[in-house]
Amino acid sequence: MTSERSSRKGGRSRDPRGERGIPEATVARLPVYLRALTSLSDSDVSTASSEDLATAAGVNSAKLRKDLSYLGTYGTRGVGYDVNYLRYQIAREIGLTQDWSVVIIGIGNLGHALANYSGFASRGFQVTALLDSDSARVGEAVGGLKISSLDDLDAIVQDNTVAIAVIATPAEAAQEVCDRLVAAGVSSILNFAPAVLSVPGHVDVRKVDLSIELQILAYHEQRKAQGVLADLDELEAGAI
Amino acid sequence: MTSERSSRKGGRSRDPRGERGIPEATVARLPVYLRALTSLSDSDVSTASSEDLATAAGVNSAKLRKDLSYLGTYGTRGVGYDVNYLRYQIAREIGLTQDWSVVIIGIGNLGHALANYSGFASRGFQVTALLDSDSARVGEAVGGLKISSLDDLDAIVQDNTVAIAVIATPAEAAQEVCDRLVAAGVSSILNFAPAVLSVPGHVDVRKVDLSIELQILAYHEQRKAQGVLADLDELEAGAI
DNA sequence: ACGATTTTGTTCTCGCGTTCACAAACTCTT
DNA sequence: AAGAGTTTGTGAACGCGAGAACAAAATCGT
Incomplete structure (x- = not known):
């Protein structure tokens, strides 16, 4: 699995309520x-x-x-x-019978791509705001939305009843942005920044990390190559 | 985990060779x-x-x-x-003591962002080619590289000894691109397209799917909201 | 030199997730 | 109507991963 839940350890058995919990x-x-x-x-x-x-x-x-x-x-x-x-x-x-309002923080390369990604809207996720800390970019239009200042976060979250946020900032800024999101009332975060986020127990964080995925592939790739070499060795040693 | 291995079922115990296998x-x-x-x-x-x-x-x-x-x-x-x-x-x-050559297929929004992402190079992954099937885009420069035609795939993979490829195409094109990659000798694929890829057993595929991540968050978010409602009900019923 | 302290490496136990295998339930044919 | 054929839903077995707990090994203080 590529991503991890950082909070909520239990599966269905630990559910305090007796209702059906799905693994x-x-x-x-x-x-x-x-x-x-x-x-x-x-x-x-x-x-x-x-x-x-x-x-x-x-x-x-x-x-x-x-x-x-x-x-x-x-x-x-x-x-x-x-x-x-x-x-x-x-x-x-x-929970896709209702619409979800999503905000994206950090409109760099990746944030740009996410803002233009059409796959969100088709599944009931509506991007309602784009935020960036760089005041030079505030006001710029991306994918039909204008970039807002991070300072307006609280108002934006409350006006749109946003529960889900996407962090696409550099790693250094991720924790601070995360803290501000949690303070504003966001309780689900999708994190693209290569950083470990610490959040209160009621907040869910999922992580998407491109470089980790590549490294996992590299490990297996290296292993395949070693296997080939070992096979050649066995062959030379007359083991087969 | 967000991603799945599609091939290689076993953990370390099923390793035919006796060498250390890491879970x-x-x-x-x-x-x-x-x-x-x-x-x-x-x-x-x-x-x-x-x-x-x-x-x-x-x-x-x-x-x-x-x-x-x-x-x-x-x-x-x-x-x-x-x-x-x-x-x-x-x-x-x-396996990061060696350099890995990576190609990116599909230079749309996401492919663009990936091509410009600096996090790859810093970890020993070098993007050596960008490929797109749209002949109108071939030749265009993105992130210091010129977009090549998908038809040149075989030559590019062989010239650069590419083992790892990133698929950033629309879902419809993913399987065909995947087949061509495998035919060219690529044995590790990072797939951003929202599609299930079928590959031979020796090829590793990892999947990164934004909309799935959001849906998982939505499920838990909905669940939290229901919990609050249930608590209110209990309160009204005088259960507490 | 030796006991107290720190911290690793590992054993053991428990729970989750996957898979097999089969009974229950449904359709179709005669 | 009844038997043959399908396909679901689930009980049971098994393997992997997580975490607690402890013995082994190193340092520090006296």
Whole structure:
């Protein structure tokens, strides 16, 4: 997994309330299922088996069935799942039946790209503000929005009832921006800055770190290369 | 974790060779430790305890010690770890003592941002080519590099011994681009396109998906809000 | 020199997540 | 109507990862 939850340790068993809690690993896959269902729906497929869905989502069918069983019993034995019905149920479970207001902090290279990314709006996430600490950039228009000053954070968060923020600042600024976000009432943060953020327990942080991903790939790549060398050694040693 | 390995199922226990295999969860944290060590080194700290390191990396100290123990015994009891020595050892283990050539495919908003991102080069990842299928963009300069045509992929990969590629195309194009990359000999792929890629077993794919991350945050956010409502209900019902 | 203190490396235990395998439930054919 | 064929939902087994806890090893103070 690329990202980590920094708060909320427990899975469903530690839930103080008795209500259905969905395992974290399952939650992380629901959006993938949703995408697969949307794709099938666009292809006018009205019913799909767990095997079909699993293939489309790139997972094993038993896992998919167990994941879906946490939401309820939405399938029909001997038939499969109604694509549109299941799609709605997952969307509702994730919370995509309502719109979410998102602000992006730090409009550098990455912030720019995120502001122009169309994939957000299509899923019910609306970027309502772009903030930057550089006063020279305030007022500049990016992706149909004007950049606001970081000083207006509190007002912006309150006016738009923002719960989710995206940090795309340099690493040095990330913790301070994070603190201000939390103070303003934001309780979910997507962090692109290569920095460890410390937040109060009620705030969720997810991290996306490009250079970490590359390093993980490099590790395995190096390992493959070593394996080849070792195989050659064995070959020379006449072991095979 | 946000991303998934699509190939290579086993952890260290299934390793056919008897050599030390590092658990996947540990591999994913090594880059974080590396960053923490670099930061300490920049602050002229020469020695650090597991507690210090763990705090800087945002993990628990027992976990950190166990992770490091997979690499070897690089600490000194009663003292701690030599920052620069440990840093070198982790870098070597990950494979950062060599340079990695990386190509980026799909120079849209995101590809643009990635091409300009300075965080790659600083960690030994050198972007050697930018590719796009849109012939109108070929030749355009981005971040000091000229965009090449996708048709030149094979030659570029071979000339630069590229093992790692970044896919930043729209979802529709991702699988085809992926197939061509694999055919050209690339065996590690970082995928930003919101699509499930299918690859042969020897190829590693890691996925970074912004909209999935937001959806996971939305789920928890919704859950927090429901919890508040439930608490209010209990209050009204006189349960407290 | 030796006990007190610090801190690592490792063992052990527990819980989560994955997968197998099968009974239950539904459809279809005859 | 009944048996054959499908496909879901779930119980059970298993392996990996997290964290507590402790023994081993180093330093420090006297």
